[in-house]
Amino acid sequence: MPETPAISVILPVYNSAAYLAATMESILSQTFGNFELIVINDGSTDNSASIIRSFTDSRIRYLEQPNSGLVATLNRGIAEARGQYLARMDGDDICLPQRFAKQAAWLDAHPQTAVVGCFVTFINEKGEETGAWPEDRANYTAAQIRQALPYLNCMAHPGIMARTAAMRQYGYNPAQRHIEDYDLWLRMQANGEVMEKVPEALLLYRVHGTSITSHHLKKKNVFYKHFRCKWRFLKKRLSNGKFNSFDRAVLGGMLKDLATAMAKSLKPAK
Structure with a gap:
């Protein structure tokens, strides 16, 4: 492994045995090979x-810890990272072979960009493609993402690559659970950080019965979660004496989330 890898890949693992081998193989098979894979169990x-120990690739750095939750695990990964860029992965998703090459090239060519995502394609437990995410495909330029984020999270968390320095500056907020990424995007956008996407599908995003997307969000009233996320974000901004046009848009999105959440709560169950 090179002395200083160009990319640090953070792979948090919690009971991911069913899909973990395929995930790790997809990372280790990238056409861009100058990376370290930080696997945190x-x-x-x-x-x-x-399963992790069955891989002998020298680029793997395997860390174990008592169960601490995703946010703490991600923040540990950021602290451990040695690369200029930091890529996210989850233990059940699949990287397409040119993902790292294309995202690293994007960041090389766009020094003003802090975070670059990609389009994702949904797959099921069997790895079969089940469709795309409309909000993902509709928002890929910096301007589109900035306009959309006050109202919805249009960035697939496990598909992003970012500058490590930016991730260290902002980090993940322990007060957020399950939508820690949305809180991070809001804080970065409020400070004018540029976020955009390589407009290609570079990640297969697995949705299954035990995934966060399926279990924690879709089966609950996600609009209350978004309302509380934005409430915490705005409260912190105001306490620091900050409130700009982006914050104003987030306020509008927060009120819309509350109205939608209340309407869904009042709707009779079928």
């Missing part, structure tokens, strides 16, 4: 550890 109780 967050107290898994399945056989994730044995």
Whole structure:
């Protein structure tokens, strides 16, 4: 492994045994090879550890810890990162072969960009493609993403690559759970950080019965979660004496979330 990798890949693992081998193989098979893969086992109780240890690639840095939650795990990964760029992955998704090459090239060519995402294609438990995410495909330029984020999260978290320095500056907020990425995007956008996407599908995003997307968000009233996220964000901004046009748009999005959440709560269950 080179002395200083260009990219640090953060892969948090918690009971991901069913899909973990395929995920790691997709990372280690990237056409861009100058990276370190930081695998952090967050107290898994399945056989994730044995799967991780079955890989002998010298680019892997394997860390174990008692179960601490995703935010703490991600922040540890940021602290451990040695690369100029930092890529995210989840233990059940699949990287398409040129993802790292294309995102690193984008950041090289656009020094003003802090975060670059990509389009994602949904897959199921069997790895079968099940469709695309309309909001993802509709918002890929910096201007589109900035306009959309006060109202919806249009960035697929496991598909991003960012400048490590920017991730260290902002970090993940321990007060946020399950939508820690949305809070991070709002804080970055409020300060004018540029976020955009390589407008190509470079990640297969797995949705299954135990995934966060399926279990924690879709089965609950996600609009209350978004309302509380934006409330915390705006409260912190105001306490620091800050309130700009982006914050104003977030306020509008927050009120819309509250109205939608209340309407969904009042709607009779079928």
